Amino acid sequence: MSWRRVFPGRADQIPLARQFAMFLFAETSIAAEVGFVVTELATNSVRHTRSGQHGGRFTVELVLGGLAYVGVSDLGGGGYPTVRHDPLNGPVESEGGRGLRAVSQMAAMLGVHGSPIEGHTVWADLICIDKPYEDPPLATSVA
Template identity: 55%
Template sequence: MERKNWSLCSAGQWLWDAEPMRWRRVFSGRADQVRSARTFATQLFAGTSREDDVAVVVTELATNAVRHSRSGAQRGWFGLEVTLADIAYVAVTDQGGGCVPSVQADRSDGEPWVSGRGLLMVSKLALATGVYGSPYLGYTVWADIDLRADAKGDPTREVSMVS
């Protein structure tokens, strides 16, 4: 493995080296831990101009894990994985037992966001979203967030979940 001479580069070059930075963390499957997961991820994205988007994504994915899977049961847990690169990866893994996570259709009747529309909101903030797993082994729901773009996700853009 080649050792680089970091004294010849800037702090930004060191921070954004070719290897993506990756974190995994496990949280207790309780509602109060959703806030902890959101804070953890938001701090990792500080200075990217996408902190608020990441906060929404993590909040929605972690809340779904706690509410709709065995992760919310006694001694349950959910996992958060974050990879920082030009296209960042944010994923939450649950313990299964619930329904298959899916994006609900957009409401055209002007109603405000209601339960069941969180993954739609995530899909509009992300470059791509998806889900893999099973009700027996657990699901991982993920979102790719483009850190090269300063603007928030386009709320009129249609994105579908992939498996």
């Protein structure tokens, strides 16, 4: 199962993106993690790229499977998304930049593709062994 939804690039849309993701993963044990990842990636998109400018947008893409894919695409601008490796218990004034690190610690894989010019997709794969939907059979028996 896969879903994609475009949201206006405004801060008030981030909770809606989180609710959208958590609703789709509600019957799994990773709904809260998916919601956290969407919140962090969408927040970065709105704060640090052209997605947060007037008329901007960000896109959330979700795939439910053994590895759940969570991706957020932005309109580019700013720099290249990177994971900070400084201690999480650093000075309070350096609070920014820790969300992507937290996502990297809960994800099986984390990646970025694209560029500041054409836009980025930041994605995370989360392990989801309890997917609620049955895969269709590859073949059916003939009676």
